[in-house]
Amino acid sequence: MSDITINVNGKPVSGPVEGRTLLVDFLRGAGLTGTHVGCDTSQCGACVVHVDGKAVKACSIFAVEAEGAEVATIEGQANPDGSLNVIQQAFQDHHGLQCGFCTPGMVMSAAALLKENPRPSEHEIREYLEGNICRCTGYHNIVKAIMAASGQDVSAIAAE
Amino acid sequence: MPKDGGIGASTKRREDIRFLTGTGQYTDDINLRGQAHVAFLRSDVAHGRIKGIDTKAAEGMPGVVRIFTGADFEGVGGLPCGWQVTDRHGEVMQEPGHPVLAQGKVRHVGDPIAAVVAETPEQARDAVEAIAVDIEELPAVIDMKAALADDAPKVHDDLKSNLCYDWGFVEENKAAVEEAFGKAAHVTSLELVNNRLVANPMEPRVAVGDFAAHSGESTLYTTSQNPHVIRLLMGAFVLGIPEHKLRVVAPDVGGGFGSKIFHYAEEAFCTFAAKQLKRPVKWTSSRAEAFMSDAHGRDHVTKIELALDADNNFTALRTETYANMGAYLSTFAPSVPTWLHGTLMAGNYRTPLIYVNVKAVFTNTVPVDAYRGAGRPEATYQLERVIDKAARELGVDPIALRRQNFVTEFPYATPVAVEYDTGDYVATMDKLEEIADISGFEKRLAESKARGKLRGLGVNCYIEACGIAPSNLVGQLGARAGLYESATVRVNATGGLVVMTGSHSHGQGHETSFPQVVADMIGIDASMVEIEHGDTDKAPMGMGTYGSRSLAVGGSAIVRATEKIIAKAKRIAAHIMEASEDDIELKNGQFTVAGTDKSLAWGDVTLAAYVPHNYPLDELEPGLEETAFYDPSNFTYPAGAYACEVEVDPETGKVTIESFAAADDFGNIVNPMIVSGQVHGGLAQGIGQALLEGCVYDENGQLLTGSYMDYAMPRAEDVPFYKVDHSCQTPCTHNPLGVKGCGEAGAIGSPPAVVNAVVDALQRAGHTNVMHIDMPLSPSRVWKTMQG
Numbered sequence: 001m002s003d004i005t006i007n008v009n010g011k012p013v014s015g016p017v018e019g020r021t022l023l024v025d026f027l028r029g030a031g032l033t034g035t036h037v038g039c040d041t042s043q044c045g046a047c048v049v050h051v052d053g054k055a056v057k058a059c060s061i062f063a064v065e066a067e068g069a070e071v072a073t074i075e076g077q078a079n080p081d082g083s084l085n086v087i088q089q090a091f092q093d094h095h096g097l098q099c100g101f102c103t104p105g106m107v108m109s110a111a112a113l114l115k116e117n118p119r120p121s122e123h124e125i126r127e128y129l130e131g132n133i134c135r136c137t138g139y140h141n142i143v144k145a146i147m148a149a150s151g152q153d154v155s156a157i158a159a160e
Numbered sequence: 161m162p163k164d165g166g167i168g169a170s171t172k173r174r175e176d177i178r179f180l181t182g183t184g185q186y187t188d189d190i191n192l193r194g195q196a197h198v199a200f201l202r203s204d205v206a207h208g209r210i211k212g213i214d215t216k217a218a219e220g221m222p223g224v225v226r227i228f229t230g231a232d233f234e235g236v237g238g239l240p241c242g243w244q245v246t247d248r249h250g251e252v253m254q255e256p257g258h259p260v261l262a263q264g265k266v267r268h269v270g271d272p273i274a275a276v277v278a279e280t281p282e283q284a285r286d287a288v289e290a291i292a293v294d295i296e297e298l299p300a301v302i303d304m305k306a307a308l309a310d311d312a313p314k315v316h317d318d319l320k321s322n323l324c325y326d327w328g329f330v331e332e333n334k335a336a337v338e339e340a341f342g343k344a345a346h347v348t349s350l351e352l353v354n355n356r357l358v359a360n361p362m363e364p365r366v367a368v369g370d371f372a373a374h375s376g377e378s379t380l381y382t383t384s385q386n387p388h389v390i391r392l393l394m395g396a397f398v399l400g401i402p403e404h405k406l407r408v409v410a411p412d413v414g415g416g417f418g419s420k421i422f423h424y425a426e427e428a429f430c431t432f433a434a435k436q437l438k439r440p441v442k443w444t445s446s447r448a449e450a451f452m453s454d455a456h457g458r459d460h461v462t463k464i465e466l467a468l469d470a471d472n473n474f475t476a477l478r479t480e481t482y483a484n485m486g487a488y489l490s491t492f493a494p495s496v497p498t499w500l501h502g503t504l505m506a507g508n509y510r511t512p513l514i515y516v517n518v519k520a521v522f523t524n525t526v527p528v529d530a531y532r533g534a535g536r537p538e539a540t541y542q543l544e545r546v547i548d549k550a551a552r553e554l555g556v557d558p559i560a561l562r563r564q565n566f567v568t569e570f571p572y573a574t575p576v577a578v579e580y581d582t583g584d585y586v587a588t589m590d591k592l593e594e595i596a597d598i599s600g601f602e603k604r605l606a607e608s609k610a611r612g613k614l615r616g617l618g619v620n621c622y623i624e625a626c627g628i629a630p631s632n633l634v635g636q637l638g639a640r641a642g643l644y645e646s647a648t649v650r651v652n653a654t655g656g657l658v659v660m661t662g663s664h665s666h667g668q669g670h671e672t673s674f675p676q677v678v679a680d681m682i683g684i685d686a687s688m689v690e691i692e693h694g695d696t697d698k699a700p701m702g703m704g705t706y707g708s709r710s711l712a713v714g715g716s717a718i719v720r721a722t723e724k725i726i727a728k729a730k731r732i733a734a735h736i737m738e739a740s741e742d743d744i745e746l747k748n749g750q751f752t753v754a755g756t757d758k759s760l761a762w763g764d765v766t767l768a769a770y771v772p773h774n775y776p777l778d779e780l781e782p783g784l785e786e787t788a789f790y791d792p793s794n795f796t797y798p799a800g801a802y803a804c805e806v807e808v809d810p811e812t813g814k815v816t817i818e819s820f821a822a823a824d825d826f827g828n829i830v831n832p833m834i835v836s837g838q839v840h841g842g843l844a845q846g847i848g849q850a851l852l853e854g855c856v857y858d859e860n861g862q863l864l865t866g867s868y869m870d871y872a873m874p875r876a877e878d879v880p881f882y883k884v885d886h887s888c889q890t891p892c893t894h895n896p897l898g899v900k901g902c903g904e905a906g907a908i909g910s911p912p913a914v915v916n917a918v919v920d921a922l923q924r925a926g927h928t929n930v931m932h933i934d935m936p937l938s939p940s941r942v943w944k945t946m947q948g
Contacts, residue, residue: 018282033189034182036414038362039447043868046362074182088180092172095837099667100179101362101414107180126876133868135362135415136667138844138906139876141837158883 004067008032009076017063023049024058026066027073034074034104038133045132048105048112049073055112057131074104077111087111087149094154096145098136106132110146119150164687166680167897170833173672175665184412187366187383188444195368195440196225198430199284201274201291202452203266206300206524206861207313210264210293213274218290223283225437227291228275228429230263236432239423240397241489242389244638245498245520248328253520255324256316258488260398260425260432266295267315267487268524269863270452272425277433277441300524300861304461304482307521315487315522324485324494324520329502333575337515340476344467348550353934354538356459356484356855358871359531361666363414364445365454369430373438377405380431384410385420385664386704389641391696393423393491399432403696406431410694413666417845418530419454420666421706422491426453451866456855457531459484460497464542466511466550474565476513477505479542483520486527493529494520499637500535500625500707506574507543508585508621508799509565514575524861530706532845532907536624544620544912549931552923558916559598559619563589570890578625580797582890585621588823589801592619595883596803596821604805604818605924614808615818616921619801622909626901627712627796627892644791645709646701647717649678649725651784653770655763657682659721660692662702663714668838668903670710673831674718677897681722683748684762700787708901711830712796712892719896720788728784729765735776736760736768796892796900800824804913808921813943815851815918821883822909827891827900835902839884842906848874849907850914854936872936911935922946 005014006026013030024047027035035058038046047058050072079085084092087110097103106129113120113128120128125143134142148154165171178184215227239258246252257263262273274291278284301307301315307322315322328334341347368381378401384390387408394408395401413420426443433441445453460481467476483497502516533540551558566585573579593599601617608615628634631642648660659678663670675689692698705714726746733751734741743754749762768775769784805818822839829835852872856864865871891898918937922930922945933945 020282028188032182033186034184036186036363037188037444038364038414039868041447041867041869043873044362044447074180078181084177084180091180092176095173095833097176097179098669098837098841099361099363099415100175100184100412101186103179104182122881129876133362133873133875135360135417135845135873136841137837138840138842138874138882139879140840140882143876143881157881 002064004064006066006069006071008071009073019062019064021063022059023061023063023066026063027058032073032075036101036104038101043133045105045109046102048108048132050108050112055109074107077107090145090149094141094145094148096137096141102132102134106134106142110149113146114150119152122147162679162683162685164685165676167676167830169676169831171672171676171686171831173669175669175671186363186412186414187368187381190368190381192368192370192440195442196277196279196437197281197284198433198441198443199276199281199288200272201288201293203262203269203271203273205266205295205297206269207298208266208295209298210262210266210273211296212294214292215274218276218287221283221287221290223279224287225277225279228261228433230259230261233260236260237398237400239425239428240393241494242491242640243495244640245325245327245494246638247325248331253325253494254319255489256319260428268526269861270526271487275429277437302523302525302857302859302861304484304521304523307523315524322522324522327498327518329516330576333513334515337476337478337513340513341465341467341478344475345470346468346554347465348546348553349463349465350546350549350932351463352542352545352932354458354460354462354541355849355935357457357531357849357853358451358855359417359419359454359457360873361415361417361419364447364450365420365424365426366444367427367430368440368442369434370440371435371438377407378431378435379407379409380427381409381411382427383413383420385413385416385666385706386702387664387694387696388662388702389704390423390427394428394431398428408696410664413664416666417532418457418534418706421704422455422529447868448866451871452526452863455490455527455529456486457528458538459528460538462542464546466546468550472554472556472561472564474509474511477511478515479505479517481518483518484525484528485520485522486525487522488527490527490529493527495639496530496535501539503576503578504536504539504623504625505543505576507540508567508623510567512575525857532842533904534707536904537908537911540622540908541912545915545932548916552931559589562621578795581794581893583797583799583825584888584890585799587888588799588825591823591885591888592801592803592821595823595885598803608807614810614921614925616806616917616919616924618804618913618916618920620909620912620916621799621801622905623797623799624904624908625795626708626798627792627895628707628709629795630793631791641703642791643703644789645703645714645717646699646787646789647714647721648700648785648787649718649721651725651766653767655688655766657689658692659689659718660699661714661718662699662704663710664694664705668705668710669831669834673711673834674715676830677715677718678722682726682762683746708903711897711899712895712901713790713792715897715899716895717788717790720790721786724786724788725784728780728786731780732768733760733765736774793894796827796895798824798826798900798902798905800905800909802909802913804917806914806917806921808918808942810925810946813939813946815937815942817847817880819880819883822906823888824886824902824905825888825890826886826902827889828898829886829889830899835886836884838902839906840882842904843882843910844874844879845907846910847879847914850911850935851937852878918942
């Protein structure tokens with residue numbers, strides 16, 4: 001066991017970890033249960049967080065590897081006044097979530113995508129989401145929400 | 161309509177806020193003070209006799225609290241089956257025991273043998289590794305037909321054979337069907353496999369058991385689609401805990417698709433162990449465990465034959481299906497290949513004579529039960545594939561052949577025991593031809609050809625029986641439960657409402673759509689209505705959410721309870737306004753007296769109900785709370801027509817979905833946005849079944865597809881933007897909302913469209929001998945087919 005401190009959403013979070021403790025388990029153990037675990041082979045993407053600005057599957061690194069890093073999770077994504085940020089709002093507006101379990105990972109992946117590609121095409125979005133599995137939405141409204149969040153007109157895409 | 165959305169409005173979902181901000185409360189987010197953690201030792205062989213379990217070394221491992229084996233459950237009941245099928249000879253099905261932890265034998269890879277309870281999940285997993293189990297491996301039965309051979313090893317030694325039942329439907333029609341086949345001008349037959357699938361909700365299952373020593377009350381937090389059903393099954397049949405001493409809570413649940421209907425061993429284990437150890441006990445499934453312990457879906461092998469007369473009218477249909485039950489009977493498994501499948505074999509067509517034979521078989525595989533659509537996708541797939549093949553053999557247009565045989569007059573009594581109350585299959589096909597631009601196909605075909613790709617068009621129809629189900633009817637068919645739904649509507653003094661429903665939302669958006677209904681009825685804002693679900697201590701009873709029943713059955717119960725509320729509120733208003741009850745009208749949240757200018761606001765009346773100062777106590781009780789149970793009088797029958805266009809790469813066999821269009825008739829619609837979302841999700845699952853997904857066992861019963869590395873889940877790149885339309889609406893005639901249900905349609909209607917399209921593409925490219933390819937249509941399968 002060793003004690004580590006990670007800055008999560010701008011606040012230091014400390015705790016004892018084993019060498020084998022995954023970052024996702026450290027976060028969830030600290031009460032940040034918005035980051036989810038949907039598989040054990042780093043395929044599903046429900047645990048995507050940002051580590052030092054990059055999208056990372058929190059099941060694919062050990063907590064000790066993130067010592068001292070700046071980690072952003074779904075809990076820190078809303079605007080300072082508590083309202084939904086642009087991506088979150090687009091997900092609600094376009095029904096980009098159903099059961100909500102994959103949603104934190106989807107939102108964090110979408111944020112990383114838009115940071116590196118502010119106006120992605122439909123194809124680029126679908127390709128980027130290769131590592132995020134959703135079983136509910138059939139992806140239609142997720143892709144649409146991300147296009148809308150990037151300022152693109154999605155009114156021509158079948159809505160209902 | 162209420163300004164924030166009544167019936168028919170695409171109201172944004174209120175539950176999204178917590179899911180988008182990471183504040184949802186899923187079962188794994190629940191951590192109780194002092195909780196211990198469980199890890200299960202699971203069988204790594206498909207079939208074997210347990211000769212000994214040595215837990216000594218494991219007991220000494222750090223953090224181990226206690227280790228349980230089958231011996232600890234000898235006096236405890238087994239997991240019950242909720243449906244008893246009677247076979248074609250009048251015999252009841254063979255029903256094996258299903259222990260919580262294996263007793264004597266293991267019967268599939270993943271069968272739980274022992275459970276370690278420890279202080280941390282890691283310690284529990286470490287200790288599982290230290291348990292030594294001596295298993296004598298026995299020959300496994302995996303293939304269904306081989307399992308029925310006289311000398312096949314038996315999955316259950318105490319049963320006569322591996323045959324669960326041999327069901328015939330409608331047995332009395334068998335001879336007439338044979339006769340019709342003898343007279344047919346043309347017979348088309350097709351053998352096909354409906355591939356075994358794993359439901360794979362993104363949230364793995366979790367169970368947290370708790371026991372309050374001071375009250376003797378047990379609580380189970382679980383990832384369930386129907387907490388009341390779990391309370392009944394686990395309490396009455398497994399652990400012997402009466403309902404008033406057992407609370408089951410299913411909080412936010414991350415998808416179910418059927419796999420979270422059933423009562424599982426791990427739920428019973430955690431509840432049992434918590435009581436034994438006097439501390440909370442938690443289990444969180446890994447995805448690997450999910451693959452080998454969640455009930456699987458489909459897995460039918462079918463021969464279907466369609467008889468037609470000289471004018472291409474369907475005259476008879478017969479099928480023979482082998483349905484895999486797996487190693488044990490999961491909660492509703494026997495009903496899926498029978499009553500949820502045979503009753504739908506008429507499809508959208510006037511086939512006068514139908515005979516369905518289903519042999520349900522035990523094998524050394526994970527139990528198989530309902531998965532999105534449950535029996536209805538299997539019925540639709542074989543029917544719509546054989547019709548397509550018939551059209552090809554007869555050289556007629558597949559759409560025209562379907563149209564010619566459509567049921568056009570309602571109500572329509574099928575030869576397979578159900579009565580369609582309403583529908584308009586011509587209208588949905590017309591709509592499909594429009595939104596899919598069927599007439600423009602040739603142009604798109606030419607474009608694909610120019611790019612060196614093969615292109616195909618596949619069309620099919622579907623019908624499903626939803627709104628499950630009339631208790632009277634299902635009781636006669638072997639259900640050991642009633643399939644009503646309950647609702648309690650509590651109106652608070654200041655006018656807000658809490659609706660407690662036995663339906664459970666795990667992605668369907670009930671917290672948004674149910675208030676739309678109540679708000680519409682009263683004429684208040686939907687934001688004044690709150691939905692409570694998923695807790696047996698809140699709603700009085702519930703049969704849960706599956707079979708596209710929530711709005712049709714649960715919503716109807718809410719309507720009935722709200723009607724009682726309105727009736728009582730009118731009586732209170734009549735008293736206060738000194739008017740006759742018959743003259744009171746409720747509109748836009750205002751009570752008025754007809755023909756006068758007297759009026760009272762909704763909140764004035766609700767306050768009077770709880771502050772009964774000037775109140776007719778001799779006529780009316782104070783308070784405003786009502787409960788209703790709604791039991792449907794028939795199934796509902798959503799139906800539609802789907803079209804898929806694919807491109808096939810002739811070099812690799814890879815299939816891409818170029819477009820997918822769905823024209824559905826769901827009757828009336830409460831929230832169109834949510835309905836579209838349900839269809840989208842179903843389509844992706846159906847496309848996944850058709851192109852990607854397949855659960856594979858080797859001949860020894862080893863699960864080869866045990867992770868997302870091996871089991872191909874549909875990704876965003878595998879599917880297109882869908883065109884969905886639900887403007888064709890023939891309202892259900894027998895429920896108060898006129899709704900039919902929309903949750904499963906996409907998964908039911910889409911697989912045949914995809915396969916029809918791929919066969920069409922290959923045929924157009926000159927592979928005229930290709931009549932069928934079994935799902936999933938992987939590149940290698942398609943490529944091999946093209947090589948002849």
